Amino acid sequence: MIFIKIFQKLDQFSGKVPLEHWVSRIAVNTCLSAIESERIRPELRHADLSEEEQAVVENLATSTEELAPDRQLASRQLVEHLLEFLKPAERLVIDLLYLQGRSVEEIHQITGLGMTAIKVRAFRARQKMKVQLSKLAETKS
């Protein structure tokens, strides 16, 4: 996204400042805008999802079978959406524990968090993700 913004605004680069400074300023502004937009609209709507992601939500609500391999990418994108609603520490734990498949012991060594803290954060994060998923499934129906 930052690269695209830089590309779109290249004609606005005056050359009076070094290119690196200009690029870093755009990167910082883009990140701040993203944080601000998350703060303004903290809810994930069913309409925000792609068709594939919507299909994954429907599949989760209606079926108990494992998701098909062709749904894996959409599942990943859906999880990325859900992770956006977590605190950074919870996001990190979910990423390491479930997406990267690391053990609690490994996460303890990587992050320095206590075992109990990791489990508590994972539990809370899962609760939040379940709430968001339920909302998505409800808004669809």
Add this chain to the structure above:
Amino acid sequence: MKDVDLDRLLHAAAKSKDETPVELPFGFDTRVIALSRQTKNGNGAALAVLLRRITLFAAALIVLGIAGAYFEFDRSGDDIFASGNEFAIADSAIQDEVAQ
């Protein structure tokens, strides 16, 4: 939504590799290089501006120095003439007294 459903979702997501292409947009590097070259030329222009400013500043300093020197010379000239007049007045007074 149950825990099992979330586990299914996370399990499927974990299987998917993050294959988002990390590539620069087409033509991006070319435009950046072109701008970088422009920037280098711009640096040359900036150097010329700097040199011009230095020259102007030096010229202003020279003018100020000349004006200061002229003023100082003028003032010390007055002192010389003033001391010469005083000497003449004193000499005249002495001569008057001697004549009396």
